[in-house]
Amino acid sequence: MSSVSEVTQVPAAKRRDLAVRVEDVSLTYRTTFERVPTFKTALVRFGRGERAVKEVHAVQNVSFDVEHGTTVGIIGANGAGKSTLMRMLAGILPPSKGRIEVHGRVSTLLSLGVGFNPTLSGRENVVLGGLAGGLSRKEIQEKYEEIAAFAELDDFIDMPMRTYSSGMYQRLAFAVAVNMDPDILLIDEALSAGDAKFKQKAAAKMKEVVGTARTMFLVSHSAASIRDLCEEAIWLHKGKLMLRGPSADVNAAYNKFLKVGEDAFSLEDL
Known part of the structure; x- marks a missing residue:
């Protein structure tokens, strides 16, 4: 069992078939809160509350390998650790334990407007996003024109992003993420706020990305999106990897779990 806590970015030139390797990865948050005092302890502590520390095991001992050209859906209830895992793959959060290897250029769309500077224009944020993604100014x-056309912002592209609606934010964020020529694309609920037209357009673009034999991780509560866009799926529950396999099989097992409840469910039932 590895005791190393590390995220390693491996240049694309050195990669082989492996896109991502996750080895016995865990992430534990330590949070403090004010515990409500009882009448007795309030008298002893002169009415002051007591500071308590709670550990939240967001991801627990997760391991898997993903080869280049694979599309992987990540499913699970709220609080299962899906977004935390994606942020670790992106290198935003270091694991408390274990090791993550990422082979190639990563592009992320993890939540609405993350990485954008609202005081700058859309055009300026496209440049920042591209530089952050490892592209040169020439690239x-x-x-730029392809990104601007996809986002459909017209004159708003030169206005400060603080003036944008949530839909405009999303269109630009998605356009930047999918047009960076990534080896690995990480998308977390990217289609949750878009209108129907944009969802169709975004889904078509993701299928295009998948068709170029790139690797994609998609977090979604939509079983249809996981089934249509992903070959494989990973099911997380309370930070633990419950099942990995073909997306249809994992979706079926997860739906069964939702129907019978945690107390009545066993992996032996799969």
Whole structure:
């Protein structure tokens, strides 16, 4: 069992078939809160509350390998650890324990507007997003028109992003993420706030990305999205990896779990 806590970014030139390797990874948060005092302890502590520390095991001993060209859906209830796992894959959160290897250029769309500076224009944020994704200014300039056209912001592209609606934020964030020519694309509930037209357009773009033999991780509560876009799926529950396999099989097992409840469920029932 590894005791190393590490996220390693491996250049694309050195990669082989492996896109991502996650080895015995855990992430534990330590949070403090004010415990409500009883009448007796309030008298002893002169009415002051007591500071308590709670550990939250967001991800627990998760391991898996994903090869390049694989599309993986991540499913589970709220609080299962899906978004935490994605942020670790992106290198935003270091694991408390274990090791993560990422082979190639990563592009992320993890939540609405993350990484954007609201005081800057959409155009300026496209440049920042491209530089953060490892592109040169020349490469960003070559891709700019494609990104702007996909986002459909018209004159708003030169206005400060603080003036944007949530839908405008999302369109630009998605356009930047999928047009960075990533080896690995990480998407967390990207389609949750878009209108029907944009959802169709975004789904078509993701299928195009998948069709170029790139690797994609998709977090979604939509079984249809996971089934249509992903070959494989990972089911997380309370930070633990419950099942990994073909997306249809994992979705079926998860739906069964939702129907019978945690107390009545056993992996032996799969």
